[in-house]
Amino acid sequence: MPGWAEILVRSFVFLIVLFLITKGLGKKQMSQLNIFQYITGIVIGSIVAIHVTDVATNPVYGILALAVWFLIPVTVEFLALKSKGFRNIFQGKGTVLIQNGKIMEDNMKKERFTTDNLLEELRNNQVFNAADVEFAVLEPTGKVNLLPKKENQPITPKILGTNVSPEKESQTVIMDGNALLEPLANASLNTNWLETELTKMNVSIENVFLGQVDSDGQLTVDLYDDKLAVPEPTEKPLLLASMKKCQADLELFALATESQESKDLYQKNSERMQQAIDKITPYLQ
Structure with missing residues (x-):
């Protein structure tokens, strides 16, 4: 077999083997790597490169080496699930860089993490002043995660003491002009x-590039023709407006009637409607 043809065959074979190994190692291998995963990736890449480009090598040995380097990280991952100490050795553990608002200089020196590195990571987390950080940790993957001080955290409905409606995953019900039956059934x-x-909406499904349904059952679409405008969903605002109008009408009827019995009835139902509006408003906004 000519050398160029053998390289093509080897490339195809090792591509399949490498794909199967990567699938077997799992999604963690595709994310940010810890120390052991980094070493594994380098070795596997080197084995493939050598046995693909050097026709003098035996490809069986290459596949055998890949099998070994597939079993090693799988074994390490299994043992790491069983032992915290083993996990700390082979996968590393986080290093605290800021604690209680104080920068831990000794820990930074231990990790050879400079002040510029710290400020860069803070900026990556949308923080531009180290004094705004309560806690920061350098993960084994090299990423810095942080917790802003209480006064610098975003305001949430929980902090404000307000209720919000639970939100589920949006379902993609139209893709490339075709309806997707399974997401429709899920919703x-x-x-x-x-x-x-x-x-x-006066829209044909063939003209829809993407259509999604949110947890409230409202459909939003994106059309192939970007020049066409699609109206925003109005079901929730219309429902809230209808309820407010009903409550206002009940109050008006209570003022207009001369019968005390009817006045009390209208007033009572007006108060009930207002209570319903107060409860449902967070879910319709």
């Missing part, structure tokens, strides 16, 4: 509902 919807919603 407890069907194609008839989808056609009705598209008709309201």
